[in-house]
Amino acid sequence: MRAVQFSEYGPPGVVHVAEVEAPHAGPGTIRVAVRASGLSVGETLIRAGTLRDLVPVTFPYRTGFDAAGVVDEIGAGVTGVAIGDAVFGMTGMTSRAANADAAVLTAWAPKPAGWSWAEAGGAAGTVETGTRVLDRLKVGAGHTVLVQGAAGGVGAVAVQLATARGATVIGTAAERNHDVLRSLGATPTTYGPGLVERVRALAPQGVDAVFDCARGALPDLIAIAGDPARVVTIADFAAAAHGVHFSRSAPAGTAGDPLAVHGLEIAVGLAAQGRLRVPVAAAFPLTEAAAAHDLAERRHAPGKIVLMH
Ligand SMILES: NC(=O)c1ccc[n+]([C@@H]2O[C@H](COP(=O)([O-])OP(=O)(O)OC[C@H]3O[C@@H](n4cnc5c(N)ncnc54)[C@H](OP(=O)(O)O)[C@@H]3O)[C@@H](O)[C@H]2O)c1
CATH class of the missing domain: 3.40.50.720 (NAD(P)-binding Rossmann-like Domain)
Known part of the structure; x- marks a missing residue:
């Protein structure tokens, strides 16, 4: 499958698409065939090396924290979701790798019918x-x-x-x-x-x-x-x-604030009432992830930048 990654710190051009092994859902997680994923602005700082003392990474670093797609694998112990369901959600804080054709999600909710794939792909992190x-x-x-x-x-x-x-x-x-x-x-x-x-x-x-x-x-x-x-x-x-x-x-037990995953269900409720939308500033093909990084760095995108798969 295709995955967005970078193997060195540098400008947006170090971001590229690589062919990698697909991941599999483990206990408590699901895998989705990704339709859209979010560009995490923080990852542009990681890519540039700005956060190298705060956020250590190993190369190649696979990007992406949130995604929307169709469930195609369900890990042990997971209930309430079925193969074929459309969902949006987030990866593990350290595993990341949502900008890929398949992504393992650790938290998810049903994709609101009123949201496009692009909106849903960029929703969970925000x-x-x-x-x-x-x-x-x-x-x-x-x-x-x-x-x-x-x-x-x-x-x-x-x-x-x-x-x-x-x-x-x-x-x-x-x-x-x-x-x-x-x-x-x-x-x-x-x-x-x-x-x-x-x-x-x-x-x-x-x-x-x-x-x-x-x-x-x-x-x-x-x-x-x-x-x-x-x-x-x-x-x-x-x-x-x-x-x-x-x-x-x-993640629980480490420095920082606990993940507010309950926000996903709140978002589903608000979206159903037409009270929450996810403005999308730009939707790039996955293969143009470097251009998406370039836009994000300019800091004036009106809304979320997403990658379409
Ligand atoms: N700590 C966390 O958990 C966490 C999570 C997500 C994001 N972040 C960080 O939070 C920041 C925002 O993320 P984002 O995804 O919303 O980024 P974003 O979409 O790139 O935000 C861009 C917005 O920032 C505004 N802006 C640019 N320069 C500004 C200035 N000098 N003063 C006030 N506003 C300015 C722009 O407004 P105009 O276009 O109207 O000028 C634009 O709408 C990023 O630095 C990101 O790394 C942190």
């Missing part, structure tokens, strides 16, 4: 991340939440998850993405100089929680929240220096 951070920030009905970088893959889903919890959401994005943010349920504003004043004007009652999906603005985000404990970032490695929590998912 839903898990959004749920994990909103849980940590204890976002609920009546709260006002700022999502920084709200038009990106994670941000666009986080806006909808927060709105579904009954929160009022302000989202930052370049002006060309403001109509999209409105359609997702957020009040848009631009990021950059003057952010604190703009948000105060939009939310004179104050902001209860800030979800940072970008980086480089923590002092402003803390001023908006009034307390670093009310800010969580998934992207700013300067978090600790500002007293802000950096959320990253981790």
Whole structure:
């Protein structure tokens, strides 16, 4: 089968498709014939070598954390799913390898009928991340939440998850993405100089929680929240220096926050009510994974980047 991998750190061009042995479902897991898979923006940092001290990898490194497809193998002990079911889900944190013709999933849910394969392929990671951070920030009905970088893959889903919890959401994005943010349920504003004043004007009652999906603005985000404990970032490695929590998912028993896999079922329920969509910025053929990395690195894709199989 085909799998996307890289065998050295470097620019997007080191990413290539290789012929590899297909994996098999083990206990508690399922295998899917992948129809679409997500490009994990974090993996562009791993590929560039930026995270080499934080995230050690062995080469060749097979990419991809989430996928959607048709179940074709079921591991021991798994119930509630059948061969031929359409599902979306995620791989193990360390096993990865979802950007491949077959992928082993450790968490999954039925693919919502209203989602295309492309949407479903990029859903699990953004839903898990959004749920994990909103849980940590204890976002609920009546709260006002700022999502920084709200038009990106994670941000666009986080806006909808927060709105579904009954929160009022302000989202930052370049002006060309403001109509999209409105359609997702957020009040848009631009990021950059003057952010604190703009948000105060939009939310004179104050902001209860800030979800940072970008980086480089923590002092402003803390001023908006009034307390670093009310800010969580998934992207700013300067978090600790500002007293802000950096959320990253981790397997049980290791450093990091527990995976919010319960978010997948929440997403299924919201999708069935037409209250959650996964904006797809671009869908590349699997063979063009390097071009997908190139687009992701530019940091202005309006939504999730996916690979089609
Ligand atoms: N720790 C974790 O668990 C975890 C999980 C998933 C992702 N991440 C990280 O979280 C970040 C976001 O992921 P993603 O998939 O949503 O990325 P993405 O889709 O690439 O996000 C791009 C968005 O960032 C916005 N942006 C660019 N520069 C900005 C700035 N200076 N200030 C505010 N917003 C800016 C862009 O908005 P405009 O186009 O409107 O300018 C664009 O919509 C990435 O760094 C990723 O590695 C971490």
